[in-house]
Amino acid sequence: MDTVELFVTAAGALLIGLVLWYFFFSEREVVSAVSSLGGLQQADITVKGGYSPDVIEVERGRPVQLHFHRTEDASCSEELLLPDFHIRRELPAFQTTTIELLPQQPGTFEFTCGMHMLRGKLVVK
Amino acid sequence: MNQQDIATGIPTEPKPEQASDGPERKATATLEIEGMSCAACAAAVQRSLTKAPGVRKALVNYATEKATVEYAPDLATPATLKAAVEKAGYGVAERQPDTSAADRQAEIDRQKAAAYQSLKRRLWVAAGLTAVIMPLSMIMLWPALSARVNVQWLNYLLLLLTGPVLLYSGREFYTSAWNAFRHRAANMDTLIAVGTGAAFLYSLAATVVPHFFMQRGLMPEVYYDTTATIIALILVGKVLEMRAKTQTSAAIRSLMGLQAQTARVIRGDQEFDVPLEQVQLDDVVLVRPGEKVATDGLVLDGHSAVDEAMLTGESLPVEKQAGDNVFGATINKTGAFRFRVTKVGADTLLAQIVKLVEDAQGSRAPIQRLADQVSAIFVPTVVCIAILTFVLWFDLAPESSRFTLALVNFVAVLIIACPCALGLATPTAIMVSTGKGAEQGVLIRNAEALEKAHEVNTVLLDKTGTITRGEPSVTDYVPVQPAADGQQLLRRIAAVERLSEHPLAAAVVRFAEEQGLAALPATGFRAIEGKGATASVANDTVLIGNQRLLTDEGVALTETAASRAAELRQQAKTVLFVALNGQIAAMLGVADTLRDTSAAAIGQLQRMGLEVVMMTGDNAQTAAKVAEQVGIKRFFAEVLPHDKANKVKELQAEGRVVAMVGDGINDAPALAQADIGLAMGAGTDIAMQAAGITLMRSDLHGVVTAIDLSRQTIRTIRQNLFFAFVYNTLGIPVAAGLLYPVFGVLLSPMLAAGAMALSSVSVLTNSLRLRTFGKQNR
Numbered sequence: 061m062d063t064v065e066l067f068v069t070a071a072g073a074l075l076i077g078l079v080l081w082y083f084f085f086s087e088r089e090v091v092s093a094v095s096s097l098g099g100l101q102q103a104d105i106t107v108k109g110g111y112s113p114d115v116i117e118v119e120r121g122r123p124v125q126l127h128f129h130r131t132e133d134a135s136c137s138e139e140l141l142l143p144d145f146h147i148r149r150e151l152p153a154f155q156t157t158t159i160e161l162l163p164q165q166p167g168t169f170e171f172t173c174g175m176h177m178l179r180g181k182l183v184v185k
Numbered sequence: 186m187n188q189q190d191i192a193t194g195i196p197t198e199p200k201p202e203q204a205s206d207g208p209e210r211k212a213t214a215t216l217e218i219e220g221m222s223c224a225a226c227a228a229a230v231q232r233s234l235t236k237a238p239g240v241r242k243a244l245v246n247y248a249t250e251k252a253t254v255e256y257a258p259d260l261a262t263p264a265t266l267k268a269a270v271e272k273a274g275y276g277v278a279e280r281q282p283d284t285s286a287a288d289r290q291a292e293i294d295r296q297k298a299a300a301y302q303s304l305k306r307r308l309w310v311a312a313g314l315t316a317v318i319m320p321l322s323m324i325m326l327w328p329a330l331s332a333r334v335n336v337q338w339l340n341y342l343l344l345l346l347t348g349p350v351l352l353y354s355g356r357e358f359y360t361s362a363w364n365a366f367r368h369r370a371a372n373m374d375t376l377i378a379v380g381t382g383a384a385f386l387y388s389l390a391a392t393v394v395p396h397f398f399m400q401r402g403l404m405p406e407v408y409y410d411t412t413a414t415i416i417a418l419i420l421v422g423k424v425l426e427m428r429a430k431t432q433t434s435a436a437i438r439s440l441m442g443l444q445a446q447t448a449r450v451i452r453g454d455q456e457f458d459v460p461l462e463q464v465q466l467d468d469v470v471l472v473r474p475g476e477k478v479a480t481d482g483l484v485l486d487g488h489s490a491v492d493e494a495m496l497t498g499e500s501l502p503v504e505k506q507a508g509d510n511v512f513g514a515t516i517n518k519t520g521a522f523r524f525r526v527t528k529v530g531a532d533t534l535l536a537q538i539v540k541l542v543e544d545a546q547g548s549r550a551p552i553q554r555l556a557d558q559v560s561a562i563f564v565p566t567v568v569c570i571a572i573l574t575f576v577l578w579f580d581l582a583p584e585s586s587r588f589t590l591a592l593v594n595f596v597a598v599l600i601i602a603c604p605c606a607l608g609l610a611t612p613t614a615i616m617v618s619t620g621k622g623a624e625q626g627v628l629i630r631n632a633e634a635l636e637k638a639h640e641v642n643t644v645l646l647d648k649t650g651t652i653t654r655g656e657p658s659v660t661d662y663v664p665v666q667p668a669a670d671g672q673q674l675l676r677r678i679a680a681v682e683r684l685s686e687h688p689l690a691a692a693v694v695r696f697a698e699e700q701g702l703a704a705l706p707a708t709g710f711r712a713i714e715g716k717g718a719t720a721s722v723a724n725d726t727v728l729i730g731n732q733r734l735l736t737d738e739g740v741a742l743t744e745t746a747a748s749r750a751a752e753l754r755q756q757a758k759t760v761l762f763v764a765l766n767g768q769i770a771a772m773l774g775v776a777d778t779l780r781d782t783s784a785a786a787i788g789q790l791q792r793m794g795l796e797v798v799m800m801t802g803d804n805a806q807t808a809a810k811v812a813e814q815v816g817i818k819r820f821f822a823e824v825l826p827h828d829k830a831n832k833v834k835e836l837q838a839e840g841r842v843v844a845m846v847g848d849g850i851n852d853a854p855a856l857a858q859a860d861i862g863l864a865m866g867a868g869t870d871i872a873m874q875a876a877g878i879t880l881m882r883s884d885l886h887g888v889v890t891a892i893d894l895s896r897q898t899i900r901t902i903r904q905n906l907f908f909a910f911v912y913n914t915l916g917i918p919v920a921a922g923l924l925y926p927v928f929g930v931l932l933s934p935m936l937a938a939g940a941m942a943l944s945s946v947s948v949l950t951n952s953l954r955l956r957t958f959g960k961q962n963r
Contacts (some may be wrong), residue, residue, distance in 0.1 A: 065580045072576035076569045083369055083565040100246045109364020123253075133300065134361035135427070136372050141547060141612075146631060148547030150293045175608030176560045177372035178365065 090115040090183075093124060100125060105180070107140075107151060108132045111171070114180035120163050126182075129156045139174030142182070214263055216252040218245065219276035226275065233273035237265060290441070301427055308424055311354035311417040315410075318346050322410035340392040343409040351385060355416040371564035373605050379568065380599035381415050384408040384934070387592055406589060408596075408934075415600055415938035422942025426605070429949035432956070433613050436620025437542050443495050443514040444535060448479030451523065468526045472517045480513040480526055481533045487522025491515050496534060497866060497881040498626025498890075541628050541879075545619040546612075550632035552902055553611040556909070560607045567602040567917065571595050574921040590922070593934060597920035601937035602913055605945035610905035613952035618898040621958050626866070626881035627891045634877030637861045638895030643841040644790055644888060645833060647855070648801035648808070650848040651865055651885065652787075652815055653777040657689055659696035661753060661774030665746045666765075672702060674771055677722040678763055680707040681729055685718045689761060689775055693729075696773075717761075728764040740764040746772060757807035784815045786885035791816070793892065796841075800824050800832050826851035830858040846880075846888055863888055894958055901955055905948045912944050 061069070091113035093101035100123050103116045107130040118124050130137060133153040140149045145161045163169070163184040171180045221227055227245040234243035234252060239260025245252045254266055267277045321343060325331045351359075355377075362378035365371055391398060391405035398405040447458045451469045464470065464480055472478055478491065490502035493515045502518050505511055511524050514535045530536065549557075578591035615632045622629050629635050649655050664671045679697035682690035684707055707727075710720040716737065717730015728738055732750070735742065742750070742762075746769050750760045758774040787797050799820040801808045808822035821832050829847075833855050836843045845852070845859030853875040856862030864876035865883050880887030920937050924930040 061580065068579045069576050072572050075572050079565050079568050079572070083371060084562070086369060088369070099244055100251075108368075109361055109366070110368020110370040112368060114368065132361070132364060133296070134357055134364070134374070135300065135423075136361055136365070136374060141549075143547060143549030146544040146547045148543065152289070152293050152296055155292075173372075174612070175372070175605055176557050177564070177604060177608065178368070178370050179561065 089113040092117040111180035144169040217278035237269035307354040308420040315413040347409040418938040433616040445477035445479040481528035482524035489520035548631035563604040571598040596934040601916040601920040603941040606909035617955040628879040639899040641844040647847040657692040680705040680722040681720040684710040829855035833858040
């Protein structure tokens with residue numbers, strides 16, 4: 061194995077390590093929904109190639125409003141799925157779409173794009 | 186986890202429900218409050234609402250400008266709640282949810298149309314430029330020609346032509362990949378962007394600094410054709426995919442489009458055509474022949490046949506007269522009638538069907554789980570495989586071509602791996618089939634129910650209301666006095682029964698009406714509890730009832746009458762005796778009759794390999810008779826209502842997967858206990874809520890349709906998942922060059938792009954085949 065091959069191998073290994081860390085093991089942004097006077101829990105989520113924040117914490121038994129603001133027209137993010145709540149909604153580009161739900165059981169419920177590539181979590185406590 | 190428990194949206198309309206702690210009813214309403222400017226305003230509205238009579242609890246949210254009120258519907262109404270808000274000095278916004286939903290849908294449709302046009306433009310640019318780039322790149326195939334061309338200048342020309350393909354046609358892939366990358370997410374665009382980006386950047390370097398490569402003994406090869414072709418082919422796939430995707434939701438769109446736009450409302454003596462949103466509860470609406478019924482209501486007067494196929498799948502028009510329910514979006518055929526509006530907007534049957542189908546389309550089928558888990562890790566894994574491919578080719582290939590082979594295979598791996606097919610496999614099939622089901626009057630509550638229905642091997646039918654009509658009908662009319670005019674006698678009988686409230690009496694009246702007999706007046710009507718009734722009709726005393734009544738009133742049975750009565754009883758029929766002026770005059774045999782379609786549908790279920798079992802509260806003799814008539818071999822007789830769920834359990838204990846079909850409130854526990862519950866449409870809301878599938882039509886053929894649809898859908902999903910998995914599990918190793926050491930085969934990145942474009946299109950096309958469901962069955 062010559063020097064170049066050694067270098068390419070080492071660089072490849074490093075790159076694979078970086079990809080795995082970046083996508084699977086790096087820390088995620090966790091945000092708690094804001095509770096209002098009336099007991100409604102609300103969170104604003106920006107949709108642009110993903111969801112930010114992508115982990116939303118809410119309390120169970122109280123209504124939740126998730127405001128999805130989609131700031132792109134890439135087709136990947138045009139659909140939002142929250143299968144545990146039977147929600148499939150199209151998100152118009154450059155607009156805010158509000159999803160209302162009432163979580164009654166604790167647990168982690170995933171929301172994804174139509175092809176399950178972009179992912180976020182609703183953590184019900 | 187019980188999905189039903191968590192899938193509760195915020196109630197936006199008053200929803201009466203039974204309180205769990207007692208008989209008192211409660212309802213909740215959400216009001217949109219106008220005029221609040223601070224949290225104190227919200228507190229004031231809340232105070233006023235809390236003090237209003239009948240209100241149990243009120244919560245006002247200043248941020249959302251909404252009040253959620255829990256109240257007793259017997260003491261308060263939405264109008265009194267509104268008055269309470271106004272008393273505090275604020276207003277309640279009139280909700281127009283349908284208009285905003287329609288606007289929203291129109292905006293989404295507009296954006297989709299624009300996106301489709303833009304996609305097509307980008308495809309044409311890419312295709313046009315690729316058509317020039319390809320022959321220019323292959324110039325070396327003609328040595329005579331290539332000798333006369335300056336390769337360096339040619340590379341610059343190719344760079345110039347590829348630029349627009351990359352920056353205009355393929356721009357979305359790069360921005361989308363970058364946006365996803367920032368969110369630590371990766372999608373199909375990531376693979377395309379990394380693949381084409383690597384090919385392009387290497388070509389760019391080879392064009393701008395060719396000496397760098399030559400000094401290291403490498404040929405400065407360019408891959409502009411690869412880059413441009415990949416982008417063009419993927420765009421072809423996207424255009425096809427977008428077209429197919431709009432077809433998956435075609436059924437629900439056509440359902441939504443069924444709604445009438447206007448209604449002819451009668452106010453005072455005048456008729457007005459008003460937009461549907463302005464139609465209110467208790468309005469009186471006139472429907473003329475050929476018109477659509479605007480919303481749900483109760484017929485006040487008039488007579489007509491209404492085509493309800495769009496809601497129930499029933500192709501024959503349904504007769505409507507005063508007292509019957511009519512539903513929005515159905516089509517009035519022959520006569521004219523007036524109806525009183527009982528439901529508007531989101532409460533109408535059509536809106537509920539649309540909501541149910543949408544909910545089902547948003548749910549997740551258990552079969553999807555594996556695909557979900559795979560797609561979550563798919564793209565980063567493929568990127569790692571691609572890097573590994575590059576390293577291995579670089580290390581193992583001959584030195585002269587190692588970089589070229591490493592790069593080509595790296596790009597091929599990225600390009601052939603398509604997570605779209607995996608992501609589309611299940612949802613598209615579910616979307617098409619739930620929509621298709623709704624078209625045929627089969628409402629599927631969620632994907633899980635659809636999936637479960639295909640595993641069913643035993644169908645348990647509740648006799649009354651499913652196999653039979655669920656209401657008694659006169660099957661035999663036997664005048665006993667030979668000289669009597671049967672028709673005149675029947676008119677007298679009907680005259681008495683018209684005044685009775687007994688269900689058997691209703692059957693007699695219906696029978697007389699079906700014979701076209703005009704009504705006679707009756708006087709001195711008297712119901713004799715548990716036995717029958719008597720009245721005077723046209724100077725005759727008519728007595729109708731059971732045998733005890735006859736005995737008590739001293740009417741003797743003739744021998745012929747007694748033997749005929751015994752015959753009727755043997756056929757499991759209830760016998761009604763009629764005496765005229767103290768003499769036995771006639772007998773009527775009454776029974777719950779079979780639906781016309783039951784036997785055929787049961788036969789079809791049996792041919793599908795399902796065992797059909799019947800359950801009834803009737804005695805064994807009656808049950809056996811009915812079972813024999815419809816070809817059922819196994820039945821449970823004398824089942825008490827609260828025992829129905831136990832019968833389901835019994836079958837399940839035998840290892841059977843049970844579909845329970847029922848219609849009444851007392852069927853709800855059994856419907857819930859069964860592996861899949863099918864509620865018959867004419868049934869109650871409670872039965873519908875307990876069931877995974879609702880049949881809009883009172884016809885057992887719906888069960889055949891539901892199970893058949895489920896089987897075909899699951900078959901389609903399995904094919905889709907098979908294609909998607911096999912394609913990726915075979916495609917990726919081939920692209921990585923696994924076949925090269927043995928067969929010397931490498932996959933061109935351009936072929937990989939073609940395969941990728943086709944993978945999701947083929948999955949979509951396969952799902953769309955479900956649109957022909959029903960056509961092939963009839």
